[in-house]
Amino acid sequence: MFEIFTTAFSATFLAILQVFFIIITAGVLVRVRIITSDHIKSLTAVTVNVLLPCLIFSKIISTFDPGSFHIWWILPLTALGQIVIGLLLGWLFFIREMPAKKNMLALTSLQNAGYLILPMGRALFHGEAFDKFALYCFLYILGMSPILCPMGEYLSTSAENEKISFKVLLTPPLVANVLALLVVFTHSERLIPGFLEKPAGAMADSIALLGQAAVPLANFILGAVLGSITLRLKPYVFDAIRVMSVKLFLVPLFTVIILYYINLHADYPILAKFLILQAAAAPATGIILQAKKYGGDIQKISNIMLLSYMMCIITMPFWMAVWRSLS
Numbered sequence: 657m658f659e660i661f662t663t664a665f666s667a668t669f670l671a672i673l674q675v676f677f678i679i680i681t682a683g684v685l686v687r688v689r690i691i692t693s694d695h696i697k698s699l700t701a702v703t704v705n706v707l708l709p710c711l712i713f714s715k716i717i718s719t720f721d722p723g724s725f726h727i728w729w730i731l732p733l734t735a736l737g738q739i740v741i742g743l744l745l746g747w748l749f750f751i752r753e754m755p756a757k758k759n760m761l762a763l764t765s766l767q768n769a770g771y772l773i774l775p776m777g778r779a780l781f782h783g784e785a786f787d788k789f790a791l792y793c794f795l796y797i798l799g800m801s802p803i804l805c806p807m808g809e810y811l812s813t814s815a816e817n818e819k820i821s822f823k824v825l826l827t828p829p830l831v832a833n834v835l836a837l838l839v840v841f842t843h844s845e846r847l848i849p850g851f852l853e854k855p856a857g858a859m860a861d862s863i864a865l866l867g868q869a870a871v872p873l874a875n876f877i878l879g880a881v882l883g884s885i886t887l888r889l890k891p892y893v894f895d896a897i898r899v900m901s902v903k904l905f906l907v908p909l910f911t912v913i914i915l916y917y918i919n920l921h922a923d924y925p926i927l928a929k930f931l932i933l934q935a936a937a938a939p940a941t942g943i944i945l946q947a948k949k950y951g952g953d954i955q956k957i958s959n960i961m962l963l964s965y966m967m968c969i970i971t972m973p974f975w976m977a978v979w980r981s982l983s
Contacts, residue, residue: 683883709832711867732799
């Protein structure tokens with residue numbers, strides 16, 4: 657068992673090092689002012705509004721077969737379940753300081769489900785295996801997207817009476833996700849130019865080509881956002897320990913226990929690994945942007961988040977190794 661643990665840990669650790677090499681490079685470019693905040697905003701806009709929707713649409717259209725993947729619906733439900741577990745555990749850890757520290761609940765419950773997980777999947781899996789992994793990711797995000805923005809906005813703001821706004825629900829990735837699912841379930845892909853013949857024609861190839869740029873660019877943006885953070889953790893150590901205890905240890909622990917007892921890995925080994933990675937992922941960097949926009953404690957949120965990303969270099973391989981040892 658020890659050999660299985662060390663082998664799985666090493667494989668995942670090397671994969672996350674590949675991802676973090678790009679993150680560190682982007683962070684350095686921000687530090688030396690080659691990449692500015694305006695560049696980050698532009699790259700983010702292109703990725704969120706164009707590249708990621710193209711990747712979602714092309715992968716779902718080409719990979720998703722409801723007939724052979726009957727349990728696809730558990731992915732959006734699992735996303736909601738992991739968020740709820742993070743919220744409840746975070747609330748228990750910070751209950752005596754509510755609502756003043758509701759921003760900590762955003763960090764315990766909302767993980768980086770795409771910008772970190774997709775590059776990890778690209779490093780760990782190849783070919784058809786990565787296509788499955790990417791499909792799982794987009795179906796998972798389908799359950800997370802409708803609440804990510806309004807809940808992140810509500811929890812990360814400094815005002816105690818801030819109301820949730822649902823105007824931000826219709827994001828381009830969510831729209832692409834829903835449209836692709838409608839195409840699949842109505843069997844209307846033949847109506848899309850380029851899907852009438854195999855191999856796919858010009859339009860389908862163009863969408864897929866644009867989508868291929870989403871994963872490395874998303875990874876770069878993640879590094880650029882983290883690179884703009886100045887680490888001053890001393891005032892927030894106790895809160896950081898509590899956040900990481902929930903997000904990087906307890907949520908993945910609950911996920912491992914549940915997956916082990918439902919025996920999901922027997923039929924869907926890649927899906928089980930995907931859910932472990934999602935559970936062990938660091939908080940969503942979008943929380944920083946929401947805090948900046950709506951008036952949250954940016955210094956505290958960003959410092960705890962940066963430390964969480966530093967810790968997940970070890971904790972993500974650890975949980976994958978634990979899972980491989982059990983399964």
